[in-house]
Amino acid sequence: MQTILGAGGTIGIPLAKELLTYTDKVRLVSRKPEKVNPSDELFPADLTDAGQVERAVAGSEVVYLVAGLAYKASVWQEQWPRLMRNVIDACKKHGAKLVFFDNVYMYDPSHMHHMTEETPINPISKKGEVRARIAQMLLDEVSQGNLTALIARAADFIGPSDKSVLVETVGNNLRKGKKAMWFASADKIHSFTFTPEAAKATALLGNTPDAYNQVWHLPTSHKQLTGRDWVKLFAEELHKEPRLTVLPKWMIGMLGLFMPIMREFREMLYQYDRDYFFDSSKFEKRFGYVPVAPEEAVKAVMSAGS
Template identity: 60%
Template structure:
């Protein structure tokens, strides 16, 4: 049995499909889980409830924690430590290996132009502090076999909450200008969700991958925000019009739009090049990430 905690969403759904290559017993756990393969075991649960998590993990060989919480620092501080403790305790009790899908928020500002698995952990944001604490909880847990599968910002088919979707694709669909944070001339890396799902499944089924941090496969192409906007506009057959969302504008808009207030503290990821290096994974598994020339049209067409 392989179990996905937080089975819906950008990675949970394609991950369920990828796991069919390794097992015919897949358990999908969420508040309201939905079938992916047609024969998945659906297990409704609240991950902040220890008893629910214990029952959800029981009988599992590998557990994938891919849940996405509301993008709100108060929710993160309240729920993430509880969820992680519940999952660690259940995995240790039931002797299940744990794969945690993570992001890059815990890395120091100085690491953003070239992030690797050995990048310094010194988060400059409140959300990053939460993520750093989860990183340490996981790797220091006694009796636990675990790994961290880390990703850059997402893009891909069906992705609703990715920055490219929200700030570019959806705005063009509305007939509006796209927008980019701070500086559209900086390089920004994006991880293609089908690659991330495939990589997560590979890691979960590779025993010697545990005990390590892995960057999920991500194209090494160096495109700027402006170039992403132009490519998406060309694919959607619209003019590549956009404006820059400054920190001042974020502060002003954030007074009325909560999500903008939440992203302001992460804006440092856009005032410099943001390059995510997945060469460790690519070399270990002989994996070639999807190019943007392939991924962007697939994302637009979804």
């Protein structure tokens, strides 16, 4: 049995499909799980409840934690540590391996121009502090020999079923005849991980015994595209003019007074005012893998939404 905690989301759905390559027993766990494959086992559970998590993990060989919480620092601070502790304890009790799908919020901003698995941990945002804390919880258990686990990290998302900032503010805006929107600076490099590829790689890592007890960057194109380059790619795919508006930091601060999501997003703007390059060479060399090109990712996203 391989179990997905937080099934049904951007990564959970394609991950469920990919796991059929390795097992015919997939359990989907969320508050209201829905089948992805006909053979899926559904297990409704609240991941912040230790008892429910323990029962959801029982009988699992591999557990994938791909849950997402409301994009709000206070929610993350309250719920993520508890959720991670519940999952770690359940995996330890039942002898399950743990695969944690993570992001890059905990990395030192001064090293974002070239992020690898060795990039220093030094978050400057509240959300980054939470991600650093829960990742360390897992790594501490691994170092103490209490848990077999790995961390799979992705850059910002681009994907056909994704509601990411990139898809919403660039792709969908251009499709509607509006200007694409970027933040802080459109002339800085920004990597994006293709979500179907991230799911495929996560399943592969979870079923590769020697991949455990370490951190992996999921496959992401090495093409160093700026915000302006991304807008051009989407515009070309849609046969539109690459019209673009760049929102300065002060304007996002003003929008935050009226839009809660912008208020939460403001602390992450440092990811847009400098180069953000995500290096997945470790994965590529280990598995002989070539990531999907940005052009193909954009084509998949726009075709799915047409």
